[in-house]
Amino acid sequence: MAVNQIKAGVVLNYIVIGLNALVGLVYTPYMLRMMGQSEYGLYSLAASVVAYLTIMDFGFGNAIVRYTAKFRAEGKTEEQYSMFGMFATLYSVIGLLALVGGLILSMNVENLFGATMTPTEVSRAKILLAIMTFNLAISFPMGIYGFIITAYEDFIFQKTLNIVRILLNTAVMVCLLHFGYKAVAMVVVQTVFNLLTFVANYIYCKRCIKVRFIYGRFRWGFFKEIAIYSFWIFLNAIMDHFYWSTGQLILGVVSGTVAVAVLSVAIQLKNMYYTFSLAISNVFLPRVTSMVTTGASNTEMSDLFIRVGRIQYVVIAYVLSVFILFGQQFVNMWAGQEYSNAYIITLLFFAATGIPLIQNLGMTILQARNQMKYRSITILCVSVIGIAVSIPMTRLYGLQGFGWTIAIAVVLGHGILLNIYYQRSIKLDILRFWKEILKMSVGPIVVVCASLVLLHSGKIDVNSVEQLILWGGLFSVVYMAVFYKFSMNDYERHLVLTPINKLRQKFAHL
Secondary structure (H helix, E strand, C coil), rough: HHHHHHHHHHHHCCCCCCCCHHHHHHHHHHHHHHCCCCHHHHHHHHHHHHHHHHHHHHCHHHHHHHHHHHHHHHHHHHHHHHHHHHHHHHHHHHHHHHHHHHHHHHHHHHHHHHHHCHHHHHHHHHHHHHHHHHHHHHHHCCHHHHHHHHHCCCHHHHHHHHHEEEEEHHHHHHHHHHHCCCCCHHHHHHHHHHHHHHHHHHHHCCCCCCCCCCCCCCCCHHHHHHHHHHHHHHHHHHCCCCCCCHHHHHHHHHHHHHHHHHHHHHHHHHHHHHHHHHHHCCCHHHHHHHHHCCCHHHHHHHHHHHHHHHHHHHHHHHHHHHHHHHHHHHHHHCCCHHCCCCHHHHHHHHHHHHHHHHHHHHHHHHHHCCCHHHHHHHHHHHHHHHHHHHHHHHHHHCHHHHHHHHHHHHHHHHHHHHHHHHHHCCCHHHHHHHHHHHHHHHHHHHHHHHHHHCCCCCCCCCCCHHHHHHHHHHHHHHHCCCHHHHHCCCCHHHHHHHHHHHHHHHHHHC
């Protein structure tokens, strides 16, 4: 049953990705034009400020998933329910603190951004921050039900709910934007759908999983163990915000809302890129935790790490290749000429983050083994240095100064230092991993280089949506054929052929 849930979870995750990609392709350009560059930059800046409060989760959400999976593997039901009660109490306190912190930020918008904002923008930013803060505050105590569903590997319900939410949220926002509503309406709608999602998760946990919350058994020894585990997850979250949210704040102070809007488009595309990889690794924490609890060997972990990494690379390599060739035209047509500079920033983010994206099961293994300390400290140090360097680089070179600094920091931290740690201390076979990835890369490199020569020969024009779809489609067909033949192994070809053969059999019986 759990294996079927994992497979279904991955499939449904890719449906979610497909929907998000469709929404991104169709809805986002509409939203950008209806809101205007300044209004979108204002919304993005407010979201980046509130994002700092999300680190008040302190990594506890991940701990809920990890320890629930551990207790289930050990058959400790009462310990689970006591832990749920402890976290419900803890998250309620955190929610109140987040509410106070957000309101303080809301009242100080003028002091932070008054130099680059008009009085109207300052007033609207205060409203946005207040609503986003309320949304975040209720997310802490109510979000525990989503973590429980993940820990129980009930991915079908969770992902189906996500699909429904995407469809309804987009439909409502299109209608509101059509009638002239802008950023404030967006955050109100997001808050309403957040509440509805929490209610659905609560009902599912109570009626289907039948979990209980036991209060009054706050075990300080156990909490200390969880706090130590969560602390390193927390540092990882801080690093993530350093990389992405701080850039928007820096540009908001130095350049204003227009520059923030361009960077926000690049970050939005980067987030879509992330989802292609995380769709696979996100469903593995409960399973990896069970493997660790039952004593799986380093070889078994390495085999899983490489197998999942190869599958992730299949997707990541394709997305990166397409964006190298057609990304500039796509950004110009999708977001508008005024966002043209987002292409090079996005390309830098794609190339750099491709390394952690094909290795993110490594972080899952570290979480399951409770060995996040070195990773978190390393990435935090690199990110702090990167942000410190990015401030003068942004002042001197604008967006590209920030983009290059962050890309180099990601490669240094994830591509070099973490790989050394995985190989020497965690005993993952990193050398074999990169040999596999290099062998897989030969086909994509040949196809991309040949396509670049053809594109720059002047014989191909990509100046319209129709031409972009035509040439992008032709490239995809050639790329996938070459990749299937020369880059995939038998296991990966089997993954591709199995659903195709099932469809053939169904049609054959019609």
